[in-house]
Amino acid sequence: MLSRVAENLYWFARYVRRAENLARLVGVGSQLQLDLPRSVKFMWQPMIDTVGGAALFKTRYPDAGSAPADVDVMRFLLLDEGNPSSLRRSIDTAREVMRSIRDTLPPQIWEVVTDLHMFLEGDAERLVTRRHRVDLISRIVDGCLKISGLVTATVSRDIGFQFMQFGTAIEQADMTTRIIDAGASGLVAPRKEEDRETFRNLQWMAVLSSLAADQTYRRYVRRRVTGEHALQFLLQSDTFPRSVYFCLTRMQRMLGAMPPRPDVKTKLDSLVDSIRSADPGALVVKNPASFMDEIQLELRELHDAVAGGYFNVAAA
Amino acid sequence: MDWTNYRSPAFDELIGADGGPRPAAGHLIAYLSKLSDRDVAARQVAASAIARVSGITFTVYSDGRNVDRPLPFDLIPRVLARSEWERTEAGLKQRIRALNLFISDVYGEQRIFKDKVVPAELLANSVNFRRECIGVKPPLGIWAHVCGSDLVRDADGKLYALEDNLRIPSGVSYMLENRIVAKRVFPELFETCTILPVDEYPMQLYETLAALSPRPGEQPVIVLLTPGVFNSAYFEHTYLAQAMGIELVEGSDLFVGEDDCTYMRTVYGPQRVDVIYRRVDDLFLDPEVFKPDSVLGVRGLMRSWRAGKVALANAPGAGVADDKVVFAYVPKMIEYYLGEDALLPNVPSFLCTDEGERRYVLDHLGELVVKPANESGGYGMLIGPRSTKKQRDKFRKLVVADPRNYIAQPTLSLSTVPIVTPRGPSPRHVDLRPFILSSSNIYVTTGGLTRVAMKRGSLVVNSSQGGGAKDTWVVDLEDAS
Numbered sequence: 001m002l003s004r005v006a007e008n009l010y011w012f013a014r015y016v017r018r019a020e021n022l023a024r025l026v027g028v029g030s031q032l033q034l035d036l037p038r039s040v041k042f043m044w045q046p047m048i049d050t051v052g053g054a055a056l057f058k059t060r061y062p063d064a065g066s067a068p069a070d071v072d073v074m075r076f077l078l079l080d081e082g083n084p085s086s087l088r089r090s091i092d093t094a095r096e097v098m099r100s101i102r103d104t105l106p107p108q109i110w111e112v113v114t115d116l117h118m119f120l121e122g123d124a125e126r127l128v129t130r131r132h133r134v135d136l137i138s139r140i141v142d143g144c145l146k147i148s149g150l151v152t153a154t155v156s157r158d159i160g161f162q163f164m165q166f167g168t169a170i171e172q173a174d175m176t177t178r179i180i181d182a183g184a185s186g187l188v189a190p191r192k193e194e195d196r197e198t199f200r201n202l203q204w205m206a207v208l209s210s211l212a213a214d215q216t217y218r219r220y221v222r223r224r225v226t227g228e229h230a231l232q233f234l235l236q237s238d239t240f241p242r243s244v245y246f247c248l249t250r251m252q253r254m255l256g257a258m259p260p261r262p263d264v265k266t267k268l269d270s271l272v273d274s275i276r277s278a279d280p281g282a283l284v285v286k287n288p289a290s291f292m293d294e295i296q297l298e299l300r301e302l303h304d305a306v307a308g309g310y311f312n313v314a315a316a
Numbered sequence: 317m318d319w320t321n322y323r324s325p326a327f328d329e330l331i332g333a334d335g336g337p338r339p340a341a342g343h344l345i346a347y348l349s350k351l352s353d354r355d356v357a358a359r360q361v362a363a364s365a366i367a368r369v370s371g372i373t374f375t376v377y378s379d380g381r382n383v384d385r386p387l388p389f390d391l392i393p394r395v396l397a398r399s400e401w402e403r404t405e406a407g408l409k410q411r412i413r414a415l416n417l418f419i420s421d422v423y424g425e426q427r428i429f430k431d432k433v434v435p436a437e438l439l440a441n442s443v444n445f446r447r448e449c450i451g452v453k454p455p456l457g458i459w460a461h462v463c464g465s466d467l468v469r470d471a472d473g474k475l476y477a478l479e480d481n482l483r484i485p486s487g488v489s490y491m492l493e494n495r496i497v498a499k500r501v502f503p504e505l506f507e508t509c510t511i512l513p514v515d516e517y518p519m520q521l522y523e524t525l526a527a528l529s530p531r532p533g534e535q536p537v538i539v540l541l542t543p544g545v546f547n548s549a550y551f552e553h554t555y556l557a558q559a560m561g562i563e564l565v566e567g568s569d570l571f572v573g574e575d576d577c578t579y580m581r582t583v584y585g586p587q588r589v590d591v592i593y594r595r596v597d598d599l600f601l602d603p604e605v606f607k608p609d610s611v612l613g614v615r616g617l618m619r620s621w622r623a624g625k626v627a628l629a630n631a632p633g634a635g636v637a638d639d640k641v642v643f644a645y646v647p648k649m650i651e652y653y654l655g656e657d658a659l660l661p662n663v664p665s666f667l668c669t670d671e672g673e674r675r676y677v678l679d680h681l682g683e684l685v686v687k688p689a690n691e692s693g694g695y696g697m698l699i700g701p702r703s704t705k706k707q708r709d710k711f712r713k714l715v716v717a718d719p720r721n722y723i724a725q726p727t728l729s730l731s732t733v734p735i736v737t738p739r740g741p742s743p744r745h746v747d748l749r750p751f752i753l754s755s756s757n758i759y760v761t762t763g764g765l766t767r768v769a770m771k772r773g774s775l776v777v778n779s780s781q782g783g784g785a786k787d788t789w790v791v792d793l794e795d796a797s
Contacts, residue, residue, distance in 0.1 A: 001584075002565060003569070163583070313585060
């Protein structure tokens, strides 16, 4: 397997998973917004921060101020070509990356990516309004899931498949920490003190559902949603496929089918330790943001180890 | 399908002068005659749909973006009798043997120039002569491993060689795909006629390449080097790589080590490459030797090749014989190197470097086809009988200014094959491009790619200029049931 092909497969899987998470996050935000009484304000800013776009958003929408309009945020997160973290750019990059490895993947995958690309280029703008937003989001999530389905159902289990799965897992681990981050930094701002507890839990509920975890959470945790339990579930569940722990241990199992690279294994093992030893109760009290930042940094280093070990093969 | 009004302005491949089918096309025409117009139309739609789904495309750059266009496919195959094809095949093998000997000679002793059979000035002015190849002895003495020769049939019914493409000939994937489409559309005919198969080409190509490996005895690592997704023949590159089960690589996937061996970057680490089927032009192959700004090639590749650590097919410099002026000397080469007469006649050529011939050309511009020596794709030509006075004046100046760069040939009438039109079968001009593989053995495709000018009366068959394709059947009449 050529390094270039492996790298493109890896990034293709990452961008598709990134797009799906982003669409879900925005979708849940826009649902949550409808549930809130007038006395509670929905905060879009944490979502913008999630993708690291705060500074850019300010320059793209200078008049937005501290409480940006949802249509602007929607456009920025989903459709803005000038925002490198927008959903549209994720889909376009996935498509560009796939172009030169089209022959290694089933042609239907190309058709779905192209369909998403055309949709975002053409119809999407019309659907940003509140009335059609659900359609817009579900169309994108469906497209991404169709790609994931085609990959698991039709791609042969060779080394290239491992790189795709690895890319999906590392991206999901990263996105899960980012979505936790957004939830913890306060998506809602109640004006009255007595509302604070109710709405804090409501926002954890939103975080769970943006990771498609709400139902599973209820079945396994069987408790009312609290920050501590939600955090524990999303970080440490060994059965939920979008928990950070699950993604990491999945990568550990994949390493067995990939050429051995000690750097990658060391990095991955230390990440698993960090997650396993985390104390969700303590984290939720003191604000999990800095812990999530640490995990994101470690995931970045894991990526660098993968790139160094498999993709950037230099002359010996 | 009604043939009563079918008349060709030239020699027709399927229908004889008496209006009846030629022997090899008998079955086909009888079968087509029984189909209603609606049947024919339905099958044409089916054929185009199959062709589209299988992704038979070529890439054209238009309106500022690359578009994959399907190659127009016409239902009615071109049919050749096996006996005629065998004679042609022998002629093609003879040609490529002589051409490979010529290229070896050019980069070796240059005997043919010393013996004044071919004028030495030819080299001095050749744009495809590569000084860097002098003295190199590639494996088996073969330079042009893959050759695509264009054949045309004139009004006299004889096949002539029109040119030999020795650089990076393309089109073979269309030949293979056209057959798949034809089998789906005419399964009955493949049962009743003996139509010789074409599908062993990828295996033959693999073996041709494998024979060049610098590490005989070991399973060779063979790759196809493509300029990338934006190349017009990218479809073919992926097609052939898949059919041979080899890696499709880009320049950045390869590097040359300090040991002069060529490696590809894989997830397992560097892996040595033995043979490169390169679909990148000479001048882009190695920025160390040729165009320094090329990003399509591999730094040090020429070093690796000259050291015999990697085989390149076709060898750099093979294009020296892919020149329309050199072409005119092929019959003399056959005589000189092989001591034989050419089995396959050349289209007669007038050399503008010869004073007498140049005067003839300039006096007869209205009757001749004038071609630049090194263009491909049918560009930059003058077709005398269809030219305006202004065009002829322009070519007169071009030829006088640079006689080495032009040859002239009589305007051939190019044979026709019927295509399906809403008003019944209608004749269109065709050529034929067989592919010839050379390493330890010489292999010729069965038939080849028939290119057809889809526009009525047009003589230009190139896909970039509105040409289409047909399946080509070599039919064994003795074996007919």
